[in-house]
Amino acid sequence: MTLPPTGAFPRLPLSSRAEADPHHSPDPAGRRPGDxxxxxxxxxxxxxxxxxxxxxxxxxxxxxAVVTVADDGGSSGRLRDELGVLPPGDLRMALAALCDDSEWGRTWRDVMQHRFSSAQGRATTLDNHALGNLLIVTLWELLGDPVAGLEWAGALLGARGRVLPMSTQPLVIAGDVPGAGTPDRPEGPGAVRTITGQAVLAKQADVCNxxxxxxxxxxxxxxxxxxxxxxxxxxxxxxxxxxxxxxxxxxxxxxxxxxxxxxxxxxxxxxxxxxxxxxxxxxxxxxxxxxxxxxxxxxxxxxxxxxxxxxxxxxxxxxxxxxxxxxxxxxxxxxxxxxxxxxxxxxxxxxxxxx
Structure with missing residues (x-):
């Protein structure tokens, strides 16, 4: 598959996707004859x-795969905050899971999941970034379309399926948990505090609302x-x-x-x-x-x-x-x-x- 020059990316042609993945069907519910x-x-x-x-x-x-887009921690959170993109981490993990067990699939699964770490303890801007996150964000910036970027990534990996975000807009998740009050809202029966952000909320018990x-x-x-x-x-x-x-x-x-x-x-x-x-x-x-x-x-x-x-x-x-x-x-x-x-x-x- 030949990539077009920068700035000229179309949506991935279905024929190209089929070449990259012989099991792929362009219609989400489409079937090959006899399948x-x-x-x-x-x-x-x-x-x-x-x-x-x-x-x-x-x-x-x-x-x-339809994937949540509310992550705000780690590499995903940094890319989301700094570049204004969807958090790519869960999307990356879904693509990696769809890689087959061939040498190609195993290699690309490892590539997508690889995280950078600084040598000899020297901190760098790449620390803890997953290469797959950077690849996905690169495709998004070149194509200007999150879905098309994921299609191209899936074609490169030979993914056995497609990966879609639940929304093309980054989301924030919030919830209430039992907790101490504030000076103007003293603690009492039923007191709650609001937790905002997936990374923090995922560590809370008794979440509601x-x-x-x-x-x-x-x-x-x-x-x-x-x-x-x-x-x-x-x-x-x-x-x-x-x-x-x-x-x-x-x-x-x-x-x-x-x-x-x-x-x-x-x-x-x-x-x-x-x-x-x-x-x-x-x-x-x-x-x-x-x-x-x-x-x-x-x-x-x-x-x-x-x-x-x-x-x-x-x-x-x-x-x-x-x-x-x-x-x-x-x-x-x-x-x-x-x-x-x-x-x-x-x-x-x-x-x-x-x-």
Missing amino acids: ESPSVVALGGGHGLSANLAALRRITPLLT VRLVPPDAPACPQAVEAVGLADWVILGPGSWHTSVLPHLLLPGLRRAICDSPARRCVTLNLSPDTETQGKTAADHLRVLHTYCPDLTLDVVLADPSATEDGADLEEVAASLGAEVFYADVRAHPGTAVHNTLRLAAAYQEIFERHR
Whole structure:
């Protein structure tokens, strides 16, 4: 694939994308003749979404990741603040997860995830920047289009699917937590303090009243289209308030998810994160219902070792229209890491049951 000169980048031609990835279909729900693979949209961010994508790319070529864009920490936060771009980190991780297991794919996965560190302790402006973040931002600056930039990055990597931002506008996530008051608002029963920013909010327990700023930001049109054309829409796993829930807080994307004819699956975490300490698996579903009462589900995927409240979970899932599908998807006892092949097998069985 020959790149055009700087300043003359078009949107990536579909023929070029197909050459880079023979499994890619230009239509989010399109299929090659005889291909019965489901079209899947996975929503989330960070490590949870990456685990999902690494599993899903093994069972369907018709895969779209829709990624949160509220990160404000680390390399992503610096680039966002200094250059006014979308935070690229979660988008980078999604692209890396879609790299295949060929030598090309493994190499580019490592390249995208590589972080710079100064030699002999000398601080530099590149410290802790991920090369993939810089590559993505470079493409955005050359093309002036976040979606086109991600398409070009995906073509370079041979990504087994496409990656889209939930919005083409950087978002801020805020929430309330129990806490001490201020001199003019003394602490008392029900006292709360507002935490702004994903990096800080993700470290808080008992988060409530989560919201996006601005609250009416536009959803990425391509993400809305993909959700509307999908056979399956999957939420989770991941940080519940800062990676999973935001997709239901963005009005345009929430409507697309609730109105889509696709089947909907929620994949639960293997252990509570900091945001949800003390919450049960059923409580995680209650959170989604609280913020999006119109959401109905078809399947809740849960690991039995992480669901001590099985009866409660099944009752709440049923109230949302879903069955609970139990599968051992934990990589090792005592860890919160998914086994990629086990997770892929679980999705394969779910898709076949609901074909």
